[in-house]
Amino acid sequence: xxxxxxxxxxxxxxxxxxxxxxxxxxxxxDPGTAQRLCELGFDExxxxxxxxxxxxxxxxxxVRVGNMVVALRxxxxxxxxxxx
Amino acid sequence: MNAPVSITxxxxxxxxxxxxxxxxxxxxxxxxxxxxxxxxxxxxxERKAGRLAxxxxxxxxxxxxxxxxxxxxxxxxxxxxxxxxFGRIVGERPLxxxxxxxxxxxxxxHLRFVLELKALGLPLVVALNMxxxxxxxxxxxxxxxxxxxxxxxxxETVAVRRLGLEALGAALAARIGDTPPALPxxxxxxxxxxxxxxxxxxxxxxxxxxxxxxxSQRIDAVVLHPLAGxxxxxxxxxxxxxxxxxxxxxxxxxxxxGVAALQAKLSTALPEGWLLSLLNDGVLAGVGAVVVFLPQIxxxxxxxxxxxxxxxxxxxxxxxxxxxxxxxxxxRAFIPLLSSFACAVPGIxxxxxxxxxxxxxxxxxxxxxxxxxxxxxxxxxxIGAFIPARDVGPFGLQGLxxxxxxxxxxxxxxxxxxxxxxxxxxxxxxxxxMEMPKYQWPALRDxxxxxxxxxxxxxxxxxxxxxxxxxxxWAMASWPQPPVGGTKPPIEYSLAGKIGAALEPIFxxxxxxxxxxxxxxxxxxxxxxxxxxxxxxxxLNDVSEDNAGSLIERLxxxxxxxxxxxxxxxxxxxxxxxxxxxxxxxxxxxxxxxxFMFSYLFAAAYVxxxxxxxxxxxAGL
Numbered sequence: 001x002x003x004x005x006x007x008x009x010x011x012x013x014x015x016x017x018x019x020x021x022x023x024x025x026x027x028x029x030d031p032g033t034a035q036r037l038c039e040l041g042f043d044e045x046x047x048x049x050x051x052x053x054x055x056x057x058x059x060x061x062x063v064r065v066g067n068m069v070v071a072l073r074x075x076x077x078x079x080x081x082x083x084x
Numbered sequence: 085m086n087a088p089v090s091i092t093x094x095x096x097x098x099x100x101x102x103x104x105x106x107x108x109x110x111x112x113x114x115x116x117x118x119x120x121x122x123x124x125x126x127x128x129x130e131r132k133a134g135r136l137a138x139x140x141x142x143x144x145x146x147x148x149x150x151x152x153x154x155x156x157x158x159x160x161x162x163x164x165x166x167x168x169x170f171g172r173i174v175g176e177r178p179l180x181x182x183x184x185x186x187x188x189x190x191x192x193x194h195l196r197f198v199l200e201l202k203a204l205g206l207p208l209v210v211a212l213n214m215x216x217x218x219x220x221x222x223x224x225x226x227x228x229x230x231x232x233x234x235x236x237x238x239x240e241t242v243a244v245r246r247l248g249l250e251a252l253g254a255a256l257a258a259r260i261g262d263t264p265p266a267l268p269x270x271x272x273x274x275x276x277x278x279x280x281x282x283x284x285x286x287x288x289x290x291x292x293x294x295x296x297x298x299x300s301q302r303i304d305a306v307v308l309h310p311l312a313g314x315x316x317x318x319x320x321x322x323x324x325x326x327x328x329x330x331x332x333x334x335x336x337x338x339x340x341x342g343v344a345a346l347q348a349k350l351s352t353a354l355p356e357g358w359l360l361s362l363l364n365d366g367v368l369a370g371v372g373a374v375v376v377f378l379p380q381i382x383x384x385x386x387x388x389x390x391x392x393x394x395x396x397x398x399x400x401x402x403x404x405x406x407x408x409x410x411x412x413x414x415x416r417a418f419i420p421l422l423s424s425f426a427c428a429v430p431g432i433x434x435x436x437x438x439x440x441x442x443x444x445x446x447x448x449x450x451x452x453x454x455x456x457x458x459x460x461x462x463x464x465x466x467i468g469a470f471i472p473a474r475d476v477g478p479f480g481l482q483g484l485x486x487x488x489x490x491x492x493x494x495x496x497x498x499x500x501x502x503x504x505x506x507x508x509x510x511x512x513x514x515x516x517x518m519e520m521p522k523y524q525w526p527a528l529r530d531x532x533x534x535x536x537x538x539x540x541x542x543x544x545x546x547x548x549x550x551x552x553x554x555x556x557x558w559a560m561a562s563w564p565q566p567p568v569g570g571t572k573p574p575i576e577y578s579l580a581g582k583i584g585a586a587l588e589p590i591f592x593x594x595x596x597x598x599x600x601x602x603x604x605x606x607x608x609x610x611x612x613x614x615x616x617x618x619x620x621x622x623x624l625n626d627v628s629e630d631n632a633g634s635l636i637e638r639l640x641x642x643x644x645x646x647x648x649x650x651x652x653x654x655x656x657x658x659x660x661x662x663x664x665x666x667x668x669x670x671x672x673x674x675x676x677x678x679x680f681m682f683s684y685l686f687a688a689a690y691v692x693x694x695x696x697x698x699x700x701x702x703a704g705l
Contacts, residue, residue, distance in 0.1 A: 029515070030515075032156075032158055032439070033515045033517065035154070035156055035275050036153065036158055036517055037517065038275045038276055038279055039153040039154050039193075039196065039197075039275060039279075040153070040193070040517065040519060041192070041193050041279070043276060043279055043280070043283075046283075051301065051304065051308075052304060052308040052402075053310075054308070054310075054402060054403060054405060054406055055310040055311070055313060055314055055403065055406070056406045056407075057406055059405075059406055059409070060402065060405050060406070060415070060516060062304070062308060062402060062520060064297075066190075066192055066193060066283075067189060067190045067191075067192065067193065067297065068190060068193050068519060069297070069300075069304075069519070069520040069521075070517060070518065070519055070520065071398070071401075071402045071405070071415065071516070071517070071518040071519075071520055072515075072516060072517050072518075073405070073409075073515070073516050076515050076516075076517070
């Protein structure tokens with residue numbers, strides 16, 4: 001894992017803030033989920049933005065990645081880090 | 085079907101693509117009403133096939149394969165797509181060509197799958213679908229350049245407006261040879277490398293990036309709003325259930341009148357006797373009592389299909405995820421569960437999109453708790469008989485009671501899921517990942533074809549399983565005939581009466597009378613049969629020869645209110661439905677789960693009906 005003090009998880013982004021994916025902690029996921037995440041467009045260097053947080057606790061998140069909008073839960077969002 | 089000696093072989097073409105690429109719209113546009121819906125052997129994934137006329141005079145069999153992101157399946161329906169491509173499905177012919185359906189507004193993600201398909205070496209044509217939406221959003225795509233870079237024919241299509249279909253047919257005809265191509269070999273592919281390649285490719289063919297999803301984001305600002313979103317969802321569901329009741333009123337009246345006219349005609353045309361009784365009291369009373377609910381079922385499906393097509397369903401799943409997570413499920417389970425409001429069978433089949441086996445099993449087990457349309461006839465009759473048709477504020481009391489029954493089913497399902505996830509389906513919560521497609525106008529043709537499919541399936545059930553069970557029930561309720569000079573109602577002497585009497589002690593503590601118990605037995609075939617069974621039982625149970633009174637009036641005089649309420653409570657859980665148990669057997673590949681499902685639903689139904697009955701009696705109702 002390439003955790004850097006400068007990286008933030010996408011979970012920490014404000015709604016509407018655009019950032020580039022810096023690292024994905026694929027070791028924290030089962031291989032199938034890691035692959036699906038990639039198939040949905042999550043990859044290093046791709047722009048992401050949090051569009052919505054669900055009511056009642058802000059979980060799950062609706063994340064725009066490229067032209068795709070993907071819903072995922074915060075525990076997974078924490079494994080995706082963005083550049084500051 | 086071709087004769088075995090025929091020289092012309094009908095080639096097989098499959099539509100393959102990401103979910104939400106507009107595959108089904110393209111399939112509907114290409115095949116129109118010439119489609120056949122069936123099942124793949126062994127699995128219950130829907131197999132949709134149709135005839136595709138090629139411009140060179142040949143015709144091909146076009147198959148709509150389930151949408152998937154890649155050839156590495158995460159769920160059973162995605163596995164069907166992979167197996168069909170690699171020719172591993174028994175009874176399926178190998179593919180001659182593939183149409184890769186691509187959403188032009190989401191090029192870079194969908195192109196990755198095209199690259200994966202291209203590596204197979206099968207004849208491949210790319211349908212650059214929804215090109216109109218790309219243009220609207222200001223996304224310019226050089227499709228000729230895309231074709232040159234991919235070294236594949238690329239055809240721009242707008243499935244919902246039937247644009248580009250001839251060009252697609254011509255491109256296909258040029259790629260389909262006289263002999264089938266060799267079966268492709270499965271090779272591992274590097275997703276990240278392909279994804280990177282797709283991004284580069286899409287960047288080099290897009291002449292302008294535009295503002296894709298601007299509209300969807302504006303709509304989502306309301307639909308997913310923390311406060312407005314849940315309120316809107318509740319309003320949509322509430323409106324849907326009110327509509328099911330109020331819009332269907334008139335057509336239901338016409339069907340009832342039609343059945344009554346037919347019965348009157350038969351009464352004058354045929355002599356009094358067993359044949360007339362079979363036709364009037366058995367077939368027409370039984371099947372008529374079920375067919376009358378066709379309008380309600382169609383309205384319910386109209387809402388579900390439309391909501392699915394607009395893209396709202398995944399928003400509902402997003403909003404519901406938190407609640408589902410509390411009981412150990414995820415938002416994805418919301419869509420199968422919502423389909424189960426129409427019928428648990430397609431709902432249970434829709435669980436194939438859930439990737440975690442435990443989640444899927446839990447969803448299957450609670451799906452029958454969603455109030456399916458087969459319960460509507462039962463609710464409708466009992467509510468019509470016992471709940472006064474007055475207004476409470478702006479709403480009808482009958483509609484409110486119906487809403488409460490739906491709510492009871494949902495709460496029951498949440499409690500059941502909570503309990504199941506901590507016992508029989510214990511295990512870690514799986515990750516939740518769900519694409520939220522852009523909003524789209526529902527296409528009339530796609531909604532129409534969807535509704536047509538549902539209506540024929542329902543009428544088929546009415547014409548087969550329900551017809552058969554009502555005839556059997558009629559026979560059971562008619563024989564043996566009462567002895568000469570018998571004083572009790574004829575049904576008491578019949579086989580059905582005897583079974584009812586034998587089972588009555590089990591159900592007496594929850595307020596059920598013998599007629600209800602008799603009706604519950606054939607109701608095993610399908611829940612709505614309970615209504616036709618009650619119709620048959622009460623029509624035959626009548627010694628006064630007065631067959632004019634409707635079932636509603638008969639029930640009103642025969643049941644005390646606590647019994648009626650207990651009956652409603654029973655049907656919230658009602659375990660009886662052979663089709664649901666059969667599909668559960670097939671989907672879980674064991675008898676263990678259908679037996680478990682039946683037992684736990686029976687126990688829940690019994691307890692709920694008992695509590696309702698005794699509370700109502702205690703309250704002096």
